[in-house]
Amino acid sequence: MTVHMIWAEAHDRVVGANGAIPWRLSExxxxxxxxxxxxxxxxxxxTWDSLPERFRPLPGRRNVVLTRDPSWSAEGAEVVHSVEEVDLTGEVWVIGxxxxxxxxxxLADHLLRxxxxxxxxxxTYxxxxxxxxxxxxxxGWQTSQSGLRYVVEELVRTGQAAQPGQTAVAG
Known part of the structure; x- marks a missing residue:
């Protein structure tokens, strides 16, 4: 079992503002x-609510929505109310x-940031x-079509697949 996490963050670990991502990075x-x-x-x-309606559920994926609201439901969403209820078999990506x-x-072993x-x-952070x-x-640092500079990093927990010369990451 590998639990993957994926996010894009601006300075100070910002991932969202007012229910949206405050930048556009098509890459x-x-x-x-x-x-x-x-x-x-x-x-x-x-996060489900922040997705444009035309993309709910996210196509080509099993969409699991974690909510505290016992009455919430949405077409195409598999609703769970705790981490323990999530079936972690297969490939699982936590998206926010x-x-x-x-x-x-x-629970995560891998992060794509x-x-x-x-x-x-x-x-939201x-x-x-x-x-x-x-x-x-x-x-390495790249410049997007929109002009924003960004870098994509893959991280794993120490001992999961670390190779000599890899950099430890703090925060």
Missing amino acids: DQRMFRERTGGATVVMGRA GEAVYTAFLP TRVDLAVSGD APELGDGWVVTSSS
């Missing part, structure tokens, strides 16, 4: 589609938001990773 969106296609995606209800990332972080070189106000994570690959 990151394309990578998200490629990496999560055919897998289970786990998200909170607010903040509380869901935090809840699944202890896009860091966007942008200072922006936000109200990526979790602090702390010690124990290493960068296993990095795209």
